[in-house]
Amino acid sequence: xxRPVTIRDVARAAGVHPGTVSRALDDEKRALxxxxxxxxVLEAAQSLGYRPNRIxxxxxxxxxxxxxxxxxxxxxxxxxxILRGIEDRLGAAGYxxxxxxxxNDPSRERIHLEAMRAxxxxxxxxxxxxxxxxxxxxxxxxxxxxxxxNRSLEDRSVSSVTVNDRQGIGLAVxxxxxxxxxxxxxxxxxxxxxxxxxxxxxxxxxxQAAGLEVIEGLVRYCRYFTEEEGARACxxxxxxxxxxxxxxxxxxxxxxxxxxxxxxxxxxCPRDISIIGFNDxxxxxxxxPPLSSVxxxxxxxxxxxxxxxxxxxxxxxxxxxxxxxxxxxVRGSTAPPP
Amino acid sequence: xxRPVTIRDVARAAGVHPGTVSRALDDEKRALxxxxxxxxVLEAAQSLGYRPNRIxxxxxxxxxxxxxxxxxxxxxxxxxxILRGIEDRLGAAGYxxxxxxxxNDPSRERIHLEAMRAxxxxxxxxxxxxxxxxxxxxxxxxxxxxxxxNRSLEDRSVSSVTVNDRQGIGLAVxxxxxxxxxxxxxxxxxxxxxxxxxxxxxxxxxxQAAGLEVIEGLVRYCRYFTEEEGARACxxxxxxxxxxxxxxxxxxxxxxxxxxxxxxxxxxCPRDISIIGFNDxxxxxxxxPPLSSVxxxxxxxxxxxxxxxxxxxxxxxxxxxxxxxxxxxVRGSTAPPP
DNA sequence: CTGTTAGCGCATTCAT
DNA sequence: ATGAATGCGCTAACAG
Numbered sequence: 001x002x003r004p005v006t007i008r009d010v011a012r013a014a015g016v017h018p019g020t021v022s023r024a025l026d027d028e029k030r031a032l033x034x035x036x037x038x039x040x041v042l043e044a045a046q047s048l049g050y051r052p053n054r055i056x057x058x059x060x061x062x063x064x065x066x067x068x069x070x071x072x073x074x075x076x077x078x079x080x081x082i083l084r085g086i087e088d089r090l091g092a093a094g095y096x097x098x099x100x101x102x103x104n105d106p107s108r109e110r111i112h113l114e115a116m117r118a119x120x121x122x123x124x125x126x127x128x129x130x131x132x133x134x135x136x137x138x139x140x141x142x143x144x145x146x147x148x149x150n151r152s153l154e155d156r157s158v159s160s161v162t163v164n165d166r167q168g169i170g171l172a173v174x175x176x177x178x179x180x181x182x183x184x185x186x187x188x189x190x191x192x193x194x195x196x197x198x199x200x201x202x203x204x205x206x207x208q209a210a211g212l213e214v215i216e217g218l219v220r221y222c223r224y225f226t227e228e229e230g231a232r233a234c235x236x237x238x239x240x241x242x243x244x245x246x247x248x249x250x251x252x253x254x255x256x257x258x259x260x261x262x263x264x265x266x267x268x269c270p271r272d273i274s275i276i277g278f279n280d281x282x283x284x285x286x287x288x289p290p291l292s293s294v295x296x297x298x299x300x301x302x303x304x305x306x307x308x309x310x311x312x313x314x315x316x317x318x319x320x321x322x323x324x325x326x327x328x329x330v331r332g333s334t335a336p337p338p
Numbered sequence: 339x340x341r342p343v344t345i346r347d348v349a350r351a352a353g354v355h356p357g358t359v360s361r362a363l364d365d366e367k368r369a370l371x372x373x374x375x376x377x378x379v380l381e382a383a384q385s386l387g388y389r390p391n392r393i394x395x396x397x398x399x400x401x402x403x404x405x406x407x408x409x410x411x412x413x414x415x416x417x418x419x420i421l422r423g424i425e426d427r428l429g430a431a432g433y434x435x436x437x438x439x440x441x442n443d444p445s446r447e448r449i450h451l452e453a454m455r456a457x458x459x460x461x462x463x464x465x466x467x468x469x470x471x472x473x474x475x476x477x478x479x480x481x482x483x484x485x486x487x488n489r490s491l492e493d494r495s496v497s498s499v500t501v502n503d504r505q506g507i508g509l510a511v512x513x514x515x516x517x518x519x520x521x522x523x524x525x526x527x528x529x530x531x532x533x534x535x536x537x538x539x540x541x542x543x544x545x546q547a548a549g550l551e552v553i554e555g556l557v558r559y560c561r562y563f564t565e566e567e568g569a570r571a572c573x574x575x576x577x578x579x580x581x582x583x584x585x586x587x588x589x590x591x592x593x594x595x596x597x598x599x600x601x602x603x604x605x606x607c608p609r610d611i612s613i614i615g616f617n618d619x620x621x622x623x624x625x626x627p628p629l630s631s632v633x634x635x636x637x638x639x640x641x642x643x644x645x646x647x648x649x650x651x652x653x654x655x656x657x658x659x660x661x662x663x664x665x666x667x668v669r670g671s672t673a674p675p676p
Numbered sequence: 677c678t679g680t681t682a683g684c685g686c687a688t689t690c691a692t
Numbered sequence: 693a694t695g696a697a698t699g700c701g702c703t704a705a706c707a708g
Contacts, residue, residue: 005687017695020582022687029687034693054456055399056685059700066392066436066457074418074425077620084413087439098404099437101425115434118392119404257626282415287593288626345699355679360703372677394701397684 005048014044044328068116069099071124077281083174085302087124093310104129123309125149129193145312147305149193152321161304163296163323165195169202172248172276172294175328177210181246185218187233187258189225189250199250205287210328217242222254245273245337252277252293270335280329289332292334296326343386352382406454407437408464423640424463431648442467461647463487483650485583485643488534489499489532490659499642499660501634503533506664507540510586510632513546518674519584523556525571525596526671527563528589537588555580560592568595576603583611583675590615590622590631608673616668627670634664
């Protein structure tokens with residue numbers, strides 16, 4: 001069981017000093033070394049099957065070329081494309097992603113954050129809904145860059161990439177308004193989550209902009225972004241007696257819950273009530289009826305977040321907030337009011 | 339910008355030697371040190387905000403507590419639950435996952451594998467369809483344990499966890515047979531992928547076991563596990579003139595393609611033709627009609643794979659192959675023949 | 677029980 | 693252009 005070959009083995013084989021090998025193997029410093037010698041070293045390294053130990057290098061250079069990625073739950077269809085975007089960009093730049101699921105649980109977050117810091121990650125990308133402010137400060141206090149995904153901080157102290165929720169909900173509202181709806185309901189997300197809250201605010205703003213009243217009782221709140229909560233909140237809505245003709249759901253999962261609530265009451269979408277979601281998750285085009293939704297460029301969110309991080313890794317520049325544009329996707333779940 | 343606090347800072351603060359600090363901070367070796375001293379060290383570490391550098395430790399101990407996870411594409415709904423299972427189990431054991439997407443592209447695989455080895459991962463979990471045999475040997479030759487997910491090697495030389503494809507397809511075939519079908523078709527997956535091939539073999543075996551003939555022309559092959567290929571192969575099937583009454587699809591995506599092909603021809607599922615998928619992906623229960631499928635315990639695949647790896651990390655035991663049981667899930671896409 | 681010493685593999689001074 | 697020496701932060705073997 002042969003011990004892995006080190007830079008010293010290569011040095012011995014090439015008949016030079018380890019320091020020289022280090023230089024010859026470094027693209028940046030190859031110039032400092034005689035071309036012949038360099039060639040000899042390269043060849044020796046090749047034939048010995050030398051593999052640089054980045055860990056050891058990291059100890060010296062204080063760079064692990066590793067990025068910590070915090071995700072609430074990769075099982076939520078929203079996150080795979082984001083992670084894919086992150087990973088692609090990071091990989092292209094020679095970085096690798098350490099990925100963890102936090103379930104938005106502060107104690108899990110803390111543990112994972114600690115574990116990643118201990119592994120000397122060069123930066124963090126967090127897609128968690130609410131990284132403890134305390135934890136954030138802890139990170140910010142250090143020199144480890146951080147990029148937030150799908151949320152931002154009020155004080156703009158850290159970089160973030162988010163989709164323009166307000167605009168997105170505006171698209172949704174304008175769409176159903178254009179269809180002729182006036183009694184428009186909002187099944188809102190959790191208000192302690194920035195996306196949930198911003199979408200709610202966007203709904204109110206869009207309604208006002210359209211000259212429509214936000215009817216009391218036509219806004220109901222989910223405690224989580226789940227189908228169950230969507231169904232529960234939608235049931236409340238339908239039992240409220242205000243008779244909405246369209247529902248703007250805080251996201252697609254919630255919209256699915258609305259489908260269920262309608263079905264239980266024997267109502268038909270879109271004949272009786274139109275429903276529009278948010279996120280345009282995979283396969284919502286195959287539901288019955290196909291769900292109209294607001295598409296968010298998920299993969300792009302990931303690539304942009306990675307770019308932002310890589311950049312601040314290079315120049316340590318200051319925090320930037322990127323806002324991405326959503327797009328309306330009209331399918332079969334929205335139609336003119338009965 | 340204060341330099342991070344090291345074990346030596348702690349030693350100085352506690353008035354002891356760095357070696358002692360190292361011991362006091364190690365749960366396993368705390369016993370070797372005076373309780374009072376240990377307490378003093380702990381306190382000093384605490385108040386200085388000491389964070390051990392696992393990278394440095396790894397250099398010494400040759401363990402990174404990091405596992406490389408190779409996935410074809412996290413965007414494929416099959417993989418998030420598996421990754422989640424892996425990550426949960428790994429995290430509980432103090433390990434963190436380095437995750438990459440390979441797209442089953444050998445050159446990407448090689449690059450990523452190299453990058454992870456350079457980071458001294460303690461082991462690999464690969465969910466890729468076909469890790470180059472050469473690469474495999476390269477890994478196997480080293481001392482880095484490897485667990486394969488969703489595939490195994492003919493020679494059983496490396497550990498793997500797979501679902502019993504043969505049994506799963508048997509469940510599907512028996513189900514439609516029980517419904518009264520006899521003209522049963524198989525829209526098969528790529529035969530160069532072990533899952534695709536095993537399911538095909540399983541189909542043939544199950545048909546024979548049921549005393550049914552595998553009709554020529556009622557088996558069609560997809561080049562990839564995608565909806566497009568499913569639609570294409572299913573179209574071939576329908577145009578073949580053999581008039582199947584049931585289709586056993588190699589996986590859910592392929593089954594979705596079959597839905598499309600039927601629709602194009604104005605055929606109704608399940609009235610004209612029954613369709614059953616494989617994998618039971620998220621949301622297939624919400625399709626129109628809800629897809630009957632064979633459920634594979636995806637998350638469990640992940641946890642078992644992680645367990646296998648952790649175990650071989652501990653005792654270096656030999657390769658084990660774990661076969662997990664699938665389960666039939668009957669929904670609306672299967673019914674008696676017309 | 678604790679201090680000493682050495683060294684993991686590498687990059688980087690400083691000499692030469 | 694290359695060799696020598698040093699140390700990143702930590703653990704392990706050995707003294708004492």
